[in-house]
Amino acid sequence: MPAASELVIERVSHSIQLSANLTDAQQNDIASLLELLPTESHNSDNIATSQSELNxxxxxxxxxxxxxxxxLKTKVALRDITVGESLYVVATDPxxxxDITAFCRQSQQSQSADYLELxxxxxxxxSSADGTSLQRFATIYHFIITKTDSN
Known part of the structure; x- marks a missing residue:
């Protein structure tokens, strides 16, 4: 796929590039979910050097x-991710x-070829002040897991 169809979003100290092999629906879901994450303000001179790129x-x-x-779905999806690529996971179960933090930490301590960086x-x-949610799920847990070389 050409790079022109890839979407680049800047969030949480990272330049996030969405792969062209994600469906349009997935790209739209990811983009709207990433909008929920906090942004960090940067001096325009520092943006290129302070942000890491996530694919x-x-x-x-x-x-x-x-x-x-x-x-379990995260473990299955990680099979299709290669070194240098990332998986975006959202969940509502506290x-x-x-679970996901411990799984990534465990990968770093094992001798397996898959080293996962959270x-x-x-x-x-x-949630609003009166306790009602503005969205279907008020609390969302966001994870971006990058598969890195264990060496």
Whole structure:
């Protein structure tokens, strides 16, 4: 696919590039979910040097799924991710944060070829003051996992 069809988004100290092999629906979902994440203001001179580039090749939408499904779907999706590529995972089950964090940490301590770096681990909460949610899921757990070389 040509690079022109790839979408680039700047969020949480990273320039995030969405792969052209993601469907249009996935790219739209990811773009709207990334909008929920906080941005960091940068001096225009520092943007190029302060941001790392993430190439998102896969997406796991675990919203509404109970533990351990978001983690299991993440493990399956990581099979299609190669070194240097990232997987974007969203979940609404609070246990997902501990599960996915521990899974990535465990990969770094094992002798396996897959070394997973948890680049983004953010929680967004969009409940209003009266307790009603403006969205279907008020609390969303965001993860961007990058597969890196273990050497």
């Amino acid at each position: 998102i090749k896969g997406f796991v939408d675990g919203r509404g799924l109970a533990c351990p499904m978001p983690l 246990n997902s944060q501990a 680049v983004v681990n953010e929680v967004t909460d969009h």
